[in-house]
Amino acid sequence: MTDSAVTQERRLVTAIPGPGSLERLDRKKAYVADGVGTTLPVFVTQAGGGILVDVDGNHLIDLGSGIAVTTVGNAAPAVVRNVQEQVQAFTHTCFMVTPYDGYVDVCAALAELTPGDHAKKSALFNSGAEAVENAVKIARVATGKDAVAVFDHAYHGRTNLTMAMTAKNMPYKNGFGPFAGEVYRAPMSYPLRDGLDGPSAAARAIDVIEKQVGAANLACIVIEPIQGEGGFVVPAPGFLPALAAWAEDNDVVFIADEIQSGFCRTGDWFASDHEGVVPDLVTTAKGIAGGLPLAAVTGRADLMDSVHVGGLGGTYGGNPIACAAGLGAIEEMKEHDLAARARHIGELMHTRLDALKIEHPVIAEVRGRGAMMAIELCKPGTTEPDAARTAAVAAYCHQQGVVVLTCGTWGNVFRFLPPLSIGDDLLREAFDIVSEAFTATA
Numbered sequence: 534m535t536d537s538a539v540t541q542e543r544r545l546v547t548a549i550p551g552p553g554s555l556e557r558l559d560r561k562k563a564y565v566a567d568g569v570g571t572t573l574p575v576f577v578t579q580a581g582g583g584i585l586v587d588v589d590g591n592h593l594i595d596l597g598s599g600i601a602v603t604t605v606g607n608a609a610p611a612v613v614r615n616v617q618e619q620v621q622a623f624t625h626t627c628f629m630v631t632p633y634d635g636y637v638d639v640c641a642a643l644a645e646l647t648p649g650d651h652a653k654k655s656a657l658f659n660s661g662a663e664a665v666e667n668a669v670k671i672a673r674v675a676t677g678k679d680a681v682a683v684f685d686h687a688y689h690g691r692t693n694l695t696m697a698m699t700a701k702n703m704p705y706k707n708g709f710g711p712f713a714g715e716v717y718r719a720p721m722s723y724p725l726r727d728g729l730d731g732p733s734a735a736a737r738a739i740d741v742i743e744k745q746v747g748a749a750n751l752a753c754i755v756i757e758p759i760q761g762e763g764g765f766v767v768p769a770p771g772f773l774p775a776l777a778a779w780a781e782d783n784d785v786v787f788i789a790d791e792i793q794s795g796f797c798r799t800g801d802w803f804a805s806d807h808e809g810v811v812p813d814l815v816t817t818a819k820g821i822a823g824g825l826p827l828a829a830v831t832g833r834a835d836l837m838d839s840v841h842v843g844g845l846g847g848t849y850g851g852n853p854i855a856c857a858a859g860l861g862a863i864e865e866m867k868e869h870d871l872a873a874r875a876r877h878i879g880e881l882m883h884t885r886l887d888a889l890k891i892e893h894p895v896i897a898e899v900r901g902r903g904a905m906m907a908i909e910l911c912k913p914g915t916t917e918p919d920a921a922r923t924a925a926v927a928a929y930c931h932q933q934g935v936v937v938l939t940c941g942t943w944g945n946v947f948r949f950l951p952p953l954s955i956g957d958d959l960l961r962e963a964f965d966i967v968s969e970a971f972t973a974t975a
């Protein structure tokens with residue numbers, strides 16, 4: 534897709550991490566709070582295509598995209614061009630003080646690209662959690678109701694409200710309470726573990742919501758169309774449409790959190806598109822701006838306009854450089870049909886993972902769509918999570934110069950999030966290493 538300035542080959546010139554990274558790691562420990570963890574302590578100097586270059590000259594294959602952010606690559610031409618032009622012009626004025634075209638242009642693009650052909654408006658922020666917080670604010674004002682329904686295994690952020698919405702205690706919530714009230718959790722459709730079809734799983738969730746909350750008290754349902762940190766859980770077909778229909782029938786705002794699954798990652802512009810679900814509100818971030826911090830709430834114009842003037846904002850929300858990057862990233866996605874690229878990458882990964890599953894029974898399931906693919910590792914023949922094996926396989930990949938990420942409530946899900954700018958040969962080589970890792974850790 535993009536001619537990266539970085540040589541597209543895996544190259545190991547030292548152990549991983551190398552001496553230059555280890556030296557810097559000591560400095561990190563001296564100045565950076567221990568709470569800021571690191572998956573793979575290699576300090577990066579350049580990145581692009583599907584490669585991260587570290588301070589020791591190692592070239593690592595990137596299957597993480599900075600946690601589903603650099604979908605268009607780390608330095609996509611249109612992003613670089615737009616950012617350079619914008620930073621020369623001005624870095625910031627605060628849109629709430631004096632507006633600028635870039636913010637409006639991003640909102641117009643979001644109205645065009647997000648699911649549904651109704652009138653849509655947006656508000657821009659900096660982080661995904663901020664977008665989720667504001668989507669809940671909007672739903673509460675619009676409905677006059679307080680309660681929020683979320684799901685098992687959900688992840689929505691690290692702020693107080695989004696921690697209340699996030700399911701996993703460690704590392705996200707432990708010790709940080711008390712958390713915001715009026716957040717209720719319903720069972721998620723998790724086919725590997727519940728064996729339910731979509732409508733049955735939805736009926737189960739709706740029953741919990743009706744009995745524990747009541748539609749008369751419920752402002753919104755917030756759900757990831759494919760869950761991210763919770764384990765790349767793909768709900769059974771029909772689950773999301775049934776939830777959306779119930780929400781519509783009961784004056785409940787249906788909010789799709791597309792922060793990890795959006796912007797071509799799953800082979801559609803948004804994961805909601807796969808089943809034709811049209812959310813009332815959509816939260817986006819990560820892939821929206823090629824690495825610059827940009828997030829958004831986009832939704833039905835009447836809902837978005839239910840908030841009093843001045844009720845939505847923040848100093849940096851929709852920063853002009855981030856908006857320039859976002860417009861560049863969207864240009865790349867359109868020009869190179871990156872949704873199709875994601876579907877191609879998904880086919881390549883699924884084929885390799887299906888073969889691996891046959892060879893290694895510890896792989897209980899291959900799941901995901903497009904370039905958001907995962908395998909869940911369980912003791913063979915059971916659904917008992919195997920977190921230790923997951924960590925061992927990941928460690929092997931890291932040592933061999935392949936950056937992979939894990940996730941899941943039990944830490945037993947291996948996820949694949951390559952940048953869509955990665956070449957097929959490099960991707961195949963990465964999966965050769967993943968296969969080696971399973972053999973080496975057996």
Ligand SMILES: Cc1ncc(COP(=O)(O)O)c(CNCCCC(=O)O)c1O
Pocket residue numbers: 600659660661662663665688689690691757761762790791792793794818819
């Ligand atoms: C669906 C979904 N909603 C919301 C968020 C939050 O987005 P922020 O930009 O990290 O605030 C995410 C962020 N996921 C990665 C978190 C990484 C970490 O902090 O350890 C998400 O995936």
